[in-house]
Amino acid sequence: MFKMQIISSCTILSMLVFNILCTGISSRSSVIQGDGKEDWSITFNPPEITAVPGLCALISCTFTYPEAAKPINNVQWIECKNGKCPNQGSIFKGKVSTQQLEEKETETERIKMLEPDLTKNNCSTIMKDIKAEDENEYAFRVEGQKPQKTTYNPTVKIIIQDEPIMDIPPLREGVEANLTCSAPFPCPETPPEITWWIKTRGENNTNLEDDITLITRNLYISTLLLTPTSKMHNATVGCDVSYGDKTISASRTLEVTYVQTLRILGDGTVMEGDTLRLTCTVESHPPSSDPVWRFIGTADKIRNYTSAENLMITNVRKEHAGIYVCEMTYMMETLNASITINVIRDTNESKINESFTPGGGNLLGKDDLLNSTNTTSGKEAIQMQVNIGMIIGFLSGISVSAVIFSVVLCCHESWQSRDKMHEVMATDTDTEVILEVFYDQQGHQKVYY
Known part of the structure; x- marks a missing residue:
């Protein structure tokens, strides 16, 4: 037990170290000043934010600046286009007095820095009422004592997502599978709630309970454990994500690999002179191969009907009595079924229920009676x-x-x-x-x- 705890602790510690290193590499940068000191830096965590239209987005960041730039006079958020972040692209301006933001200028009053005290090096900002046109990259700019000012090179990217993302693995009848539905979690004030549902052929929606829920800093993931059946093929499965009064939804059509029992449809007793009709059928996905018919009896072959779903023989004679076998191939597996056909004479003429079966004896026939x-x-x-x-x-x-x-x-x-x-x-x-x-x-x- 103690050994397992050590292994688990080492694993968690390794993951944390790896995460810190990756975060530092991907979202942190420094600007080298003339004195050779790397004092300008900014870190976004995470560097990409997935937001839902109509909700808010939280930009989490920290920054540093050289001692010579103190005190900071102004800060800005700048919208970048085509990889360029011009100063005239400012969407937020704040004037600083004694390291406190005392005046803010925004276009819609929907952008707010969470920490007004810039000496804490916290540039986290919340953007409200996200719109589709807000999908862009944004940079943070700091202006201190002249000429100590900079627009930080790393940017944060806002991605707009108006529906959940569903992941459905290949499904096979009777084999459990994990379906996932992930939704953005950009705004702490409105945590999402996910509801699963399924609609099979000819039925109403049925709600399903998820089995695992994983919440990350910017993502909400729900996992559904499903055991597929043939009835679920072409069914619709979906997840609804609610953020208070706001709901986004996604749905997918299920494809279930399955095969049912091969069957031969038709009457096993045929009157002499009538037509024999048999149908070989099986329900499966993907479809099975074309059927192949075989005959076990006194006749040599079944003429030209050996590779069709429907087998038809006109003017049936006693030689056609026997066992008919149908074979199909489904995903490298051979399926087969058989039916025994009896041929009888016209009882209205002879009043004798005479039948021909494989290996069976014949009663007195009509021809024998006529010759008597x-x-x-x-x-x-x-x-x-x-x-x-x-x-x-x-x-x-x-x-x-x-x-x-x-x-x-x-x-x-x-x-x-x-x-x-x-x-x-x-x-x-x-x-x-x-x-x-x-x-x-x-x-x-x-x-x-």
């Missing part, structure tokens, strides 16, 4: 078979109905006779006897004379 008789045509033979079948079925139904009816009738009569009184008469030559026979409910016979 020499006296009638194929259609007449079929019609005769249908009529005989209907007659046999009708007669069978009548016979079964009659049997059922007889059984039911016999049972009904038998049950009625159990409760009915039967009368039996017997006669001989001498006497006439009448016998009455009854059956009780239990079926026992009782005879009365």
Whole structure:
């Protein structure tokens, strides 16, 4: 742990030293006077300022001057054009009394030095209400005891930016990526706030939360961690930067590299004599290659339809039953899909659901049925078979109905006779006897004379 702290401290110290050296080299200069002393110098930090129209820009600087120039009488800010900074290009003048700025002359009263005491060697200045025409270079001029005066050679540059800068790396479906949105931070009194949003196809804007925010002296950077999907291809992503009532925005169209599953569209069952239509399709970005068709079956080839998105075969025969394979190439990757096609005969003619599949046996066909008789045509033979079948079925139904009816009738009569009184008469030559026979409910016979 201690070793890591030492390494981190050394790294930070090295970065600070490197920054100081670079800043000194890029933004500091000296003017050599006749006495050989390098006492005139100025430093801008940073040497370039990015400003937003309608807001302010802060110029941060320090300067030195020789002892012989004291006291300082006047200071100026001069607008430079084409690399030249003429004295008549002054946009700010300040008269100094006892090292304090007591009189200031500006065109719009929008330029102000933050430190009126010049003995502190601070020339930091704020410019308000920045306009597009303010994009230029500016120099600082000091006038002391004659002839001790100079216009400092290093200048500060103001760059106008009216929208954020977005950086989007190459995107691939399912792979996380960092999107950045950087906005100027030229004015401390109005810190920016960044909002991310995305609008996919057919949907409304959706706000996103950024993951990392980095604030520098003159820049505000927001980083969004995004996991792209195929739906995000051609979507619009943007960031809005608000400075109080002022808002600037930027947006970009996303390009997502993706590929979906290869599919073959079409009916897997085709009637003999009809047309087979298949479509090989895949959604991808960038687009895949043209499809190549292959056939696994009894036919030798698929005629002239082997390199098209749509495959069509007219007048389909049983030899066309088999497996059809479509292949495409996407970014050096081979994609393929297959479909099994069954060819069936016309069921309205034969009433036989006959199909041809790879390696499958065939049922009795229409031609076989036509050759089975020499006296009638194929259609007449079929019609005769249908009529005989209907007659046999009708007669069978009548016979079964009659049997059922007889059984039911016999049972009904038998049950009625159990409760009915039967009368039996017997006669001989001498006497006439009448016998009455009854059956009780239990079926026992009782005879009365």
